[in-house]
Amino acid sequence: MTTPVPVGEVAAPSVPRLDPVAIRADFPIFERDFGGRRLAYLDSAATALKPRVVIDAVDGYNSRYSANVHRGIYTIGEEATAAYEGARTAVARFINAADRHEIVFVRNATEAINLVAYTWGRQHIHSGDTIVLTELEHHSNLVPWQLLAHERDADLEFVPIDDQGRLLQATYEALLRTKPRLVAFTHVSNGLGTINPVREMVEAAHAAGALVLVDGAQAVPHLPVDVQALGCDFYVFSGHKTLGPTGSGALWARRELLESMPPFMAGGEMIREVHLRRTEFNDVPWKFEAGTPDIAAAIGLGAAVEYLEGIGMAAVREHERELVAYALDLLPQEVPNLHLYGPLSPDERGGVVTFNLPAVHAHDVATLLDREAIAVRAGHHCTQPLHERLGEAATARASFNVYSDHEDVERLASALARVQRIFDRPTGGAA
Amino acid sequence: MDDLYRDEILEHYRHPHNFGTLTEPDVVQEGSNPLCGDRITLMLGIGEDGVIDEVAFTGRGCAISQASASMLTDEIKGKPLADLTSLSRQDILDNLGIEISPARLKCAMLSLETLRKGVGDRVAWPTLPEAQDVPA
Numbered sequence: 001m002t003t004p005v006p007v008g009e010v011a012a013p014s015v016p017r018l019d020p021v022a023i024r025a026d027f028p029i030f031e032r033d034f035g036g037r038r039l040a041y042l043d044s045a046a047t048a049l050k051p052r053v054v055i056d057a058v059d060g061y062n063s064r065y066s067a068n069v070h071r072g073i074y075t076i077g078e079e080a081t082a083a084y085e086g087a088r089t090a091v092a093r094f095i096n097a098a099d100r101h102e103i104v105f106v107r108n109a110t111e112a113i114n115l116v117a118y119t120w121g122r123q124h125i126h127s128g129d130t131i132v133l134t135e136l137e138h139h140s141n142l143v144p145w146q147l148l149a150h151e152r153d154a155d156l157e158f159v160p161i162d163d164q165g166r167l168l169q170a171t172y173e174a175l176l177r178t179k180p181r182l183v184a185f186t187h188v189s190n191g192l193g194t195i196n197p198v199r200e201m202v203e204a205a206h207a208a209g210a211l212v213l214v215d216g217a218q219a220v221p222h223l224p225v226d227v228q229a230l231g232c233d234f235y236v237f238s239g240h241k242t243l244g245p246t247g248s249g250a251l252w253a254r255r256e257l258l259e260s261m262p263p264f265m266a267g268g269e270m271i272r273e274v275h276l277r278r279t280e281f282n283d284v285p286w287k288f289e290a291g292t293p294d295i296a297a298a299i300g301l302g303a304a305v306e307y308l309e310g311i312g313m314a315a316v317r318e319h320e321r322e323l324v325a326y327a328l329d330l331l332p333q334e335v336p337n338l339h340l341y342g343p344l345s346p347d348e349r350g351g352v353v354t355f356n357l358p359a360v361h362a363h364d365v366a367t368l369l370d371r372e373a374i375a376v377r378a379g380h381h382c383t384q385p386l387h388e389r390l391g392e393a394a395t396a397r398a399s400f401n402v403y404s405d406h407e408d409v410e411r412l413a414s415a416l417a418r419v420q421r422i423f424d425r426p427t428g429g430a431a
Numbered sequence: 432m433d434d435l436y437r438d439e440i441l442e443h444y445r446h447p448h449n450f451g452t453l454t455e456p457d458v459v460q461e462g463s464n465p466l467c468g469d470r471i472t473l474m475l476g477i478g479e480d481g482v483i484d485e486v487a488f489t490g491r492g493c494a495i496s497q498a499s500a501s502m503l504t505d506e507i508k509g510k511p512l513a514d515l516t517s518l519s520r521q522d523i524l525d526n527l528g529i530e531i532s533p534a535r536l537k538c539a540m541l542s543l544e545t546l547r548k549g550v551g552d553r554v555a556w557p558t559l560p561e562a563q564d565v566p567a
Contacts, residue, residue, distance in 0.1 A: 360494075361467075361469075361492060361493035361494060362493075363467050363469075363492075363493040363495070363535065363538060364436070364493050364494045364495070367435065367532070367535060368435060368436070370532075371435065378467075379466060379467055379468065380468060387468075393467075393468030393469075393470075393491065393492070394467060394468045422436055422441075423436070423441065423494075425441070427438040427439075427441050427442045427445070428438075
């Protein structure tokens with residue numbers, strides 16, 4: 001039983017706080033001068049900045065042991081294989097996979113979802129079958145399923161959101177009664193920050209006989225992820241959003257599921273024995289890693305997740321939760337007419353704040369913020385259906401990471417107030 | 432940040448010229464910029480002498496795309512179609528009179544691209560490079 005905290009008293013922090021200023025010293029990009037300013041990078045949901053340890057890991061491979069993996073019977077070949085497979089072990093540990101063979105290296109979350117759609121999907125989705133998705137999905141967790149549904153004459157159904165961008169669980173449960181084969185949804189919304197109740201949704205889907213794919217692109221970098229505790233069947237994420245290099249990412253799936261799936265790409269590496277007319281495939285995960293992989297990127301991803309482990313993902317989550325709370329409080333004070341989208345409670349929300357100024361297009365906002373070395377995303381953030389639901393062609397989005405701090409939020413707030421003043425100023429019919 | 436969106440651009444954005452529709456247009460052309468969600472619909476009324484007698488547009492988008500459309504419609508009204516071939520990207524940038532970053536060129540050029548599409552079968556335009564290929 002937990003002891004209630006008396007009103008007015010602050011609960012003892014159970015999670016160690018991280019120090020974003022000290023963390024910034026690990027990221028060389030903050031040494032760059034942007035017109036006398038430090039970069040306020042508020043677009044980590046698009047891609048994260050890279051710490052020195054990741055840059056060094058990539059550079060170390062390229063400069064000291066740049067051999068192919070699983071081939072060379074010589075020193076640097078064995079070093080490359082050990083580092084590449086070591087990265088796989090690090091990634092498996094980071095998301096608490098039961099078995100390192102359950103981690104397939106891919107270029108990004110998009111490739112991981114396509115892999116599942118083209119292999120498991122073509123094996124199991126047939127005419128009249130249903131796939132349940134949500135209105136929150138990034139195009140990468142929508143378009144591959146559209147292609148599969150068109151090819152197989154299958155149906156797509158969508159869980160709608162409420163006005164705060166939270167999935168309507170009653171509708172989800174009703175959709176599950178149609179006995180879908182697959183449910184695919186995002187762990188954390190890249191557009192609104194909504195954190196979905198993954199474990200509960202997985203349990204309900206499994207009870208209805210569906211498998212579940214979770215898009216963890218916005219979760220793995222920002223909160224503790226335990227794929228065994230979540231209980232899903234497929235989990236995907238991108239390395240480049242997880243402080244790792246572009247070209248890195250991972251698909252996790254339970255081992256027996258991976259073993260039952262046909263290969264995706266074919267070629268070298270994914271084979272055990274090849275004859276002119278037949279091939280015996282390699283064991284998982286290598287069955288899904290045809291051709292020379294992006295070895296340097298995978299090694300860099302391994303360094304990135306070890307760096308995040310050193311900070312502690314509970315501390316990362318608490319830091320970003322607190323930053324979102326600060327932004328949701330400060331921005332409307334500084335910019336009274338600001339329109340904010342997404343869950344009102346920071347507890348239900350990842351490090352994402354999506355907004356619009358009245359009568360100022362998000363692109364104009366982003367252009368003016370850039371003049372003050374503040375980088376935000378403007379547009380539909382690869383979630384056009386979500387923006388149709390919001391009734392906006394475009395929004396602006398600030399997203400946080402371990403190097404973000406109150407100063408970033410304060411710079412954003414005061415710059416937004418200046419943008420509003422610029423667009424509100426009288427121009428006296430100059431045209 | 433104040434000097435980027437000069438008064439004239441804001442004025443065109445707030446009170447676009449030639450904003451609306453024509454009842455009997457000779458040309459109706461839609462254009463959109465899928466990355467930004469900018470969109471315009473351009474309408475032209477063309478006389479028997481090949482002169483653009485009437486021009487109107489509706490649209491939604493950023494200040495750059497909408498001000499650019501407002502200025503372009505001012506510029507082409509009353510002109511013979513044949514004169515349009517001399518319209519260049521540089522004319523659009525000169526109208527705006529501000530520094531346009533490569534990422535925003537598509538916004539600035541939306542109205543010109545839409546015009547080119549709309550009268551493409553009536554005017555022999557010189558080939559232009561894709562907007563994103565224009566060096567900064």
